[in-house]
Amino acid sequence: MKGRNTILAAIALIVGAGVAQAGPSSQVAWTVETVKLVKSGDPEKGKQLSAMCANCHGAEGVGMAPNMPSLAGQQADYTYKQLADYKTGSRANPIMSSFVAQFSDQDMADIAAYYASMPLPASGQGATGDAAAAKTLVRRGDGKRLIPACAACHAEPDFRNHHGAPKLEGQHASYFVDTMKAYGNGSRANDVYSVMRNIAKVLTDEELKNLAAYYANPGN
Ligand code: HEC
Ligand code: HEC
Structure with missing residues (x-):
C-alpha cells in the first residue's frame, strides 16, 4: 500500500506542476x-x-x-x-x-x-515621480521584501552580464510604468524565471513612478 501511495503522490505532483506552469515564459534560449x-x-x-x-x-x-x-x-x-x-x-x-x-x-x-547601433536617448518623457527617491531601490534594493538592487542586472553600460536585461536609461516613463504594471499583474510574463514579475508585484505605484523618473533622466 505504501508503494502505491507514493506513486499516487508522485502523479499528483506531476499533474499539479503541469497546472501551475502553463508553459515556458519564452521560447528564446541563449544557445x-x-x-x-x-x-x-x-x-x-x-x-x-x-x-x-x-x-x-x-x-x-x-x-x-x-x-x-x-x-x-x-x-x-x-x-x-x-x-x-x-x-x-x-x-x-x-x-x-x-x-x-x-x-x-x-x-x-x-x-x-x-x-x-543608435545612441541611447538622452532622456525619456512622461516622468512625474521623484528620481532621487528611487536611488536606494536602484543601488541596494530592499532586503525585507526580497527586492534585489535593479543595478545588479540593469547596471551602468558595459557592466551588464545578464543576457536579456535591457538598458533602461532614457526610456519613456509612461511606458516604463505600464510595462512594470504588466509584469506585476502577470499580463507580461515573458521574463525567464519570473525575475521581473516577482519584483514588480511588490513595488508600490509610488515606487514605480520614482523608478521611471530615475531611469528617464539618468543624469539625475
Ligand atoms: C536578476 C536580474 C534583474 C533585476 C535585479 C532587475 N531586473 Fe529588470 N529585467 C531583467 C531582465 C532579464 C529583463 C528582461 C525580461 C524580459 O525578457 O521580459 C528585465 C526587464 C525590465 C524592464 C522592461 C524594460 C523594457 O524595455 O520593456 C524594466 C522596466 C525593468 N526590468 C526594471 C527593473 C527595475 C526598476 C528593477 C529594480 C527594482 C529591476 N528591473 C531589477 C532583470 C532584472
Ligand atoms: C502602431 C505603433 C507601433 C508600430 C508601427 C511598431 N510598434 Fe513596436 N511597440 C509599440 C508599442 C505600443 C509597444 C509596447 C507594447 C507592449 O507593451 O508590449 C511596442 C513594443 C516594441 C518592442 C519592445 C520594446 C521593449 O522595450 O521591450 C520592440 C522591440 C518593438 N516594439 C519593435 C518594433 C519594430 C521592429 C517595429 C517595426 C517592424 C515596430 N515595433 C512597430 C508600437 C508600435
Missing part, C-alpha cells in the same frame, strides 16, 4: 547558435526593415509618444528576444505581433543590430 545569430545582425538591412516602425518608435529610435518604448541604443540580445517573444506569443501585444509575423530570425537579428 551558442542564438548568440551567433544575434551577433550576425546587419544594421543596414535592419534599417530598411524598420522603416515601417518609425511611425511609433521614431526615425531615431525614440518612441513618438510617452507610452511607446524607445528602442535606440538597446542591447541587441534584448531587442531580438522581445521580437521573437511577440512572434511566438510569449509576449502578447496585437500590434507588435502582427508586425513581427512576417520576419525571419535573421530579420529580427538585423533589426536588433540596427537599433543597438
Whole structure:
C-alpha cells in the first residue's frame, strides 16, 4: 500500500506542476547558435526593415509618444528576444505581433543590430515621480521584501552580464510604468524565471513612478 501511495503522490505532483506552469515564459534560449545569430545582425538591412516602425518608435529610435518604448541604443540580445517573444506569443501585444509575423530570425537579428547601433536617448518623457527617491531601490534594493538592487542586472553600460536585461536609461516613463504594471499583474510574463514579475508585484505605484523618473533622466 505504501508503494502505491507514493506513486499516487508522485502523479499528483506531476499533474499539479503541469497546472501551475502553463508553459515556458519564452521560447528564446541563449544557445551558442542564438548568440551567433544575434551577433550576425546587419544594421543596414535592419534599417530598411524598420522603416515601417518609425511611425511609433521614431526615425531615431525614440518612441513618438510617452507610452511607446524607445528602442535606440538597446542591447541587441534584448531587442531580438522581445521580437521573437511577440512572434511566438510569449509576449502578447496585437500590434507588435502582427508586425513581427512576417520576419525571419535573421530579420529580427538585423533589426536588433540596427537599433543597438543608435545612441541611447538622452532622456525619456512622461516622468512625474521623484528620481532621487528611487536611488536606494536602484543601488541596494530592499532586503525585507526580497527586492534585489535593479543595478545588479540593469547596471551602468558595459557592466551588464545578464543576457536579456535591457538598458533602461532614457526610456519613456509612461511606458516604463505600464510595462512594470504588466509584469506585476502577470499580463507580461515573458521574463525567464519570473525575475521581473516577482519584483514588480511588490513595488508600490509610488515606487514605480520614482523608478521611471530615475531611469528617464539618468543624469539625475
Ligand atoms: C502602431 C505603433 C507601433 C508600430 C508601427 C511598431 N510598434 Fe513596436 N511597440 C509599440 C508599442 C505600443 C509597444 C509596447 C507594447 C507592449 O507593451 O508590449 C511596442 C513594443 C516594441 C518592442 C519592445 C520594446 C521593449 O522595450 O521591450 C520592440 C522591440 C518593438 N516594439 C519593435 C518594433 C519594430 C521592429 C517595429 C517595426 C517592424 C515596430 N515595433 C512597430 C508600437 C508600435
Ligand atoms: C536578476 C536580474 C534583474 C533585476 C535585479 C532587475 N531586473 Fe529588470 N529585467 C531583467 C531582465 C532579464 C529583463 C528582461 C525580461 C524580459 O525578457 O521580459 C528585465 C526587464 C525590465 C524592464 C522592461 C524594460 C523594457 O524595455 O520593456 C524594466 C522596466 C525593468 N526590468 C526594471 C527593473 C527595475 C526598476 C528593477 C529594480 C527594482 C529591476 N528591473 C531589477 C532583470 C532584472
